[in-house]
Amino acid sequence: MLNKIKTLSLAIVIFAMTSCQEDFLETVPTDSVTPAIALADEASMQNVLNGIHRGLYSQSQTVLPGGNTARAGDHFWVPQGDNLTGGIIHSADANNLGWRDNMQWNDHTLETSLTNEILWYHRYNIILHANLIIQKINEGSLTETPTLRTIKGQAYTYRAFALLSLVQHYSKGYLIGNPATDPGVPVILEPQTTGPRGTVQQVYDQIGSDLDVAIAAFQNGAPRPSGGPETKSQLNINVAHGLKARWALSKGDWQTAATSAVAARQGFTIMNEADWKSGFNTNDLPEVIWGSNVISTETTFFRSYFYLMCNTFNGSQNRSNPKIADRRIIDAIPDTDYRKDVFLIDAPNSNASAANGEGGWANNTNPLYTTQAEFNAARDAIKSQYGMASGHNTHPYMHVKMLQKNPGTIDPDDIIYMRTSEMYLIEAEAKAMANDLPGARAALQTLGGARDTAFSAAAFSTQQALMNQIKFQRRVELWGEGFGYTDKIRWDEGIDHSANGGSGASAVLYQDAFIVERPSINDDWIFKIPQAEINANPNITPADQN
Structure with missing residues (x-):
């Protein structure tokens, strides 16, 4: 943490102030940006928050010293949760951005892996910049206004979000371990400091405290701006309640989880069928409580969420490896449930390199297709309907839940984090x-x-x-x-x-991840602490490794 975070503590501040969008035009030379300037007033502090917002979806080398173009924040971290656990199933072999290694559990189980390192430092970078804002506000030198209270609420919410992400990945689960003694993650409350691993309970207590402070600040703060999808990148009281609901659910505080969930969804109605089938590509959807609005000037090209798992994205990760869903779940969906429609159960297996060995007309097993012409016609109809490129393959149980606004391109789309x-x-x-x-x-x-x-x-x-x-x-x-x-x-x-x-899923492709014992008896579910952190942080030793 010392080397990666402290040395460039204003990385996000500078990043925010040097964007080419009008709202973030540079006002001072980047080499003269200091905490005093970056946090001098509400507008400057909002710029820091905007930098954190954009850091959620930007390529990591633009946020972190030593970052890597192969990880673009929550473009990777969000779908990872389903990639690791077999929700998103790979139909063929493709390892762009290490997505296959991640799926095979050859990534988070290695202390030197890019995923372990960048997730750790990304979340602590968020904490650093939240702490800078919190420290400045708590000094008391700024006049308290509704806008300042909202900035405070966002900073505390971001710190809670980052700590929850860290403790849920790098520590044993609260409900399956002994939180009072299980090692957690460092709880850093002061800028440019480091520390030892707290217990899981200590981390959870800090998260709860931060969310309570955030909710109180939002209650007397300025409302979230109205407008387009970009406004939902700004955290508000609904987001804080939603994170509190997740936090409480993960620790078995059932009453708090239920109450907070109800509070979080106020003002956000359930989507109708047309919205649900529209592709999950924009924060404009009425259910979206919080999401990243991915702007064109910060495109991630072949590193986006949709590249990793959207079957219309024009990248090799999906052209050659259509993402499919677990057929046991899809088959169990009643025909009266319109969600079943976004899983193409009878899509022909057109990929000659399919992992199940049934790709191409010569290996067809679907009795719907009695001739090659019928097989090809079904493939072409799917590609035409959903705007896939000529090189895209199809596969049984492939999904069309996530669809690009501009299908068949490399355009990234919004990332949805929380919805009703x-x-x-x-x-x-x-x-x-x-x-x-x-x-x-x-x-x-x-x-x-x-x-x-x-x-x-x-x-x-x-x-x-x-x-x-x-x-x-x-x-x-x-x-x-x-x-x-x-x-x-x-x-x-x-x-x-x-x-x-x-x-x-193919046992040959999935290897050891084809069958994985439950988390309470298998510590491989816990991400390894980055070796770089052990090397840099005097408070964490090899004995602290998961």
Whole structure:
């Protein structure tokens, strides 16, 4: 942390102030930017926040000394949660950006991996700049205004967000370990400092405290600006409540999780069918509570979220390796549920290099296609309908949930971090776990009934049946949005691509990640602390390694 963060503590500040967008035009030479200038007033502090916002989706070398073009913030971290746990399934061999290594568990289990290092330093970079803002506000030299309170709320929310991300990746899960003694991550509350690993409980306590401070500040702060999708990059009270709901759910505080989830979704209505099928590519969707609006001047090209998992993106990661869903889940979706439509169960397997060995007409096993002409016509119809490029392959159970605004291009799109449906699912799970079955069914009915005309939560009369359905609804509703990793840790579930007829993944391609023991008995779920951090931080030694 000392080498990567402290030496360029104003990386994001400079980044924000040197953007070519009008809102961030450089006002002073970059080599003269100091904390006193960068935090001199509300406008300057907002520039620092805008830099943090953009750091969520920019290439890491623009934010971190020693960063790498192969990681572009949450473009990678968000889908990683489903890539690791078999939600997003690779249909062929492709390792661009280390996405195959990540899927095979040959990435986060290695202390020298790029993923471990950049996720760690990215989150601590957020904490650093949040701490700079918090320190300046707490000095008391600025006049307190509604705008300043909102800036304060965003800073505390960002620190809580980063700490939650860190402790959920680099420590044992709260509900499956011993949080009072399990090693957490360093809790850094002062700029340009470092420290030892706190316990998981200490980290969680700090997160809860930060979110309470943030919510209080937002309550008396200026509202989030109105306007286009760019406004939802600004954190507000809904985001703070949403993070509190996630935090509480992960620690088994069921009442807080349910209450916070209800508060988080206020003002954000559930999407209709047309919106749900529109591609999940913009913060303009009515459900989106928080997301990154990816601006064209900060394009990530072949490093975006959509490059890694969207089947219309014109990159080799998807042209040769269409991403598919677990067929056990998709087959279980009722035909009355419109979410099933975005998974193309009968898409022909047109890739001769498909991992299952069934690619190309010569290996076709689908009785729908009795001739090669029918096979090719079905492939071409899918590519035409969804705007894929000529080189794109198709595959059974491929998804079209995430679709580019400009399909068949390399244009990145917005990254959605939080939306209303997740909050209904948190409420339902929390109430079910608290044995408030009527309350859980009511929350689940609101969401399930909006997606499936025949859905009836009343059919799930026991706590176990209700929890099984809530888990199923999360896997369907939030597919591809990155929640698989934290869900499996919370539920203490392993990975088994072979069970119950198989997921559709190839054992040869998935290797050791084809079957993975549950987190409570397998510490490989815990990310390794970067070796660079052990080398640089005198408070963390090799004995602290996970």
